Amino acid sequence: MKGITSSSVASECVMKLYEGGEIDIINKTEPQQISLYAAHFSQTDQPQACNFAIFAPLGEDYPLQRAEWIKFLGVFANVETRANQVYSAVKSNYLCLNKSAASKTQSFKPIVAWMELDNQGIWSFNQETFKLKYVEDAGGENVDNSINKKTFNISIPDDLDDLHAILCTVDVVIDGTNTSDPINYNQSTFLKNIDVHDNFCFAFITNQSLWRYDKRIQNNSITLDWYDVAVAQPQLVLADLIEALFPTGNYNTTFFRNIAKGEGVVNIGASMCDRNISIAMEPTIIPCQ
Numbered sequence: 001m002k003g004i005t006s007s008s009v010a011s012e013c014v015m016k017l018y019e020g021g022e023i024d025i026i027n028k029t030e031p032q033q034i035s036l037y038a039a040h041f042s043q044t045d046q047p048q049a050c051n052f053a054i055f056a057p058l059g060e061d062y063p064l065q066r067a068e069w070i071k072f073l074g075v076f077a078n079v080e081t082r083a084n085q086v087y088s089a090v091k092s093n094y095l096c097l098n099k100s101a102a103s104k105t106q107s108f109k110p111i112v113a114w115m116e117l118d119n120q121g122i123w124s125f126n127q128e129t130f131k132l133k134y135v136e137d138a139g140g141e142n143v144d145n146s147i148n149k150k151t152f153n154i155s156i157p158d159d160l161d162d163l164h165a166i167l168c169t170v171d172v173v174i175d176g177t178n179t180s181d182p183i184n185y186n187q188s189t190f191l192k193n194i195d196v197h198d199n200f201c202f203a204f205i206t207n208q209s210l211w212r213y214d215k216r217i218q219n220n221s222i223t224l225d226w227y228d229v230a231v232a233q234p235q236l237v238l239a240d241l242i243e244a245l246f247p248t249g250n251y252n253t254t255f256f257r258n259i260a261k262g263e264g265v266v267n268i269g270a271s272m273c274d275r276n277i278s279i280a281m282e283p284t285i286i287p288c289q
Contacts, residue, residue: 001014001017001023002022002023002024002037003023003024003025003026003033003036003037004018004023004024004025004026005025005026005027005028005042006025007025008218008221008223009218009223009228010216010217010218010223010224010225010227010228010229010268011225011228011229011268012268012269012270012271012272012273013270013273013275013277013281015218015268015269015270015273016270016271016273016277017277018270019270020270028040028042031049034049034051034052035049035051037051038051038076039051039052039053039076040052040053041053041054041055041073042054042055043055043056043058043059053076055069055072055073056069057069057231058227058231060130061129061130061133062129062130062133063094063130063133063134063137063234063237063238064090064091064094064234066130066231066232066234067087067090067091067094067231067232067233067234068087070083070086070087070232071083071084071087079280082280086282086283089283089285090232090233090234090235090283093235093283093285093286093288094137094234094235094238096288096289097137097235097238097239097242097286097288098137098138098238100242100288100289101137101138101139101238101242101245101246102139104139104242104245104246105139109139109140109141110139110140110141110171110172110245110246111140111141111142111143111169111170111171111172112135112140112141112142112143112170112171112172112173112174112245113125113143113166113167113170113172113173113174113204114126114131114132114135114142114174114176115173115174115175115176116175116176116177116178117154117177117193120153121153121154121155122151122152122153122154123151123152123154123163123193123194124150124151124152125143125144125147125150126144126176127144127150131176132144134234134237134238134241135241137238137241138238138241138242138244138245139242139245139246140172140241140245143166143169143170147166149162154193154194154195160194160195163194164194164196164201167194167202167204168201168202168203170202170203170204171203171204171207171209171245172204172209172211172244172245173190173204173209173210173211174211174212174213174244174256175190175210175211175212175259176212176213177190177193178222179214179222180222182212182214182217182222182224182265183217183220183264183265185212185214185259186259186262187205187210187259187260187262189259190210190259191205204260205260208258208260208261209244209247209258209260210258210259210260211244211256211257211258211259211260212256212257212259213226213230213255213256214226214257214265215253215254215255215256215257215263215265215266216229216254216255216265216266216268217265217266217267217268218267218268218269219267219268219269220267225255225268226255229254229255230254230255232283233283233284235283235284235285235286236254236255236284236286237254237255239251239253239254239286240253240254240255240256241256243256244256244258254284
C-alpha cells in the first residue's frame with residue numbers, strides 16, 4: 001500500500017506508515033494522482049480507469065465471504081498462495097469456534113437483540129445478514145425471528161411500550177447506534193435512548209450483557225476498527241460474540257465492549273504497531289478444540 005484516499009483508518013500499522021511518510025494521501029477526484037498507482041481499490045463504483053478495481057467485502061452477506069476477498073487482493077500482489085493460506089487459516093479457526101459454540105447451546109440458547117437508533121429517534125432490529133449470521137454461529141438466537149414489527153418510534157407511546165416488552169425477553173443486546181462521541185457512550189446513554197428509568201425487567205441489564213462493537217477506535221475519533229480488521233478476521237468477531245453470549249471472564253474481547261460493565265474504548269495509535277511492517281501480518285488464531 002502506497003496511497004490512501006482518507007486517513008480515517010483504525011489500523012495502527014497503516015497509521016505508522018502514513019505518519020512515517022511511506023503512505024501518501026491522494027485526492028480520489030484527481031485522476032492524475034490516481035494514475036500514478038498500479039491499482040486503485042475502491043468500495044464504491046465510479047468512472048472506470050485502467051487501474052481501477054472494485055473492492056467490496058462489506059457488501060457480502062456472510063462473515064467468511066467478507067474475509068475471502070483477501071484472495072482477490074492476492075492476485076494483484078502476486079501472492080495468491082499466501083492469500084489462500086491466510087483465508088484457509090481464518091476459515092478453519094472460524095468453523096472450529098462455531099462448532100465449539102454449538103456445543104454450548106444444549107442447555108441454553110440466549111436471545112440476542114442487535115439494534116440501533118437512527119437520527120429520527122427510531123429504533124430498529126438489525127437485518128444485515130452477516131450480523132444475524134454471527135449471532136447464530138456464536139450459539140445465539142436472533143430476536144428478529146420472533147417479532148413482526150421492525151421499527152419503533154420512541155416518541156410514540158405504543159411503539160415504546162412494544163419495544164420495552166420485546167427487550168424484556170432478551171438476554172443480550174448489541175447496540176449499534178452511530179455516535180459522534182463513542183468514548184462517552186455508555187449504559188446510561190442507552191437507557192436514555194430507550195426512555196427507561198426503571199430497568200428491573202431487563203435481563204441483559206441485570207446480567208450485565210449490553211455490548212457495542214466500537215471498542216477499537218482511531219485516536220478519539222469515530223473511525224472504528226470494526227470496518228477494517230473485523231472484516232478481514234471474522235474469527236475474532238465470532239470469539240468476541242461467544243464470550244458475550246457465554247461469558248467465561250478469561251477472554252479479552254477485541255471489538256466488542258460491555259457498556260453494562262463500564263468498559264471503555266481502546267484508542268488506536270501508530271505507536272501501538274508492534275510488528276515488522278515490511279512483512280505481511282499473520283491472522284490471529286484463537287485457541288480452539
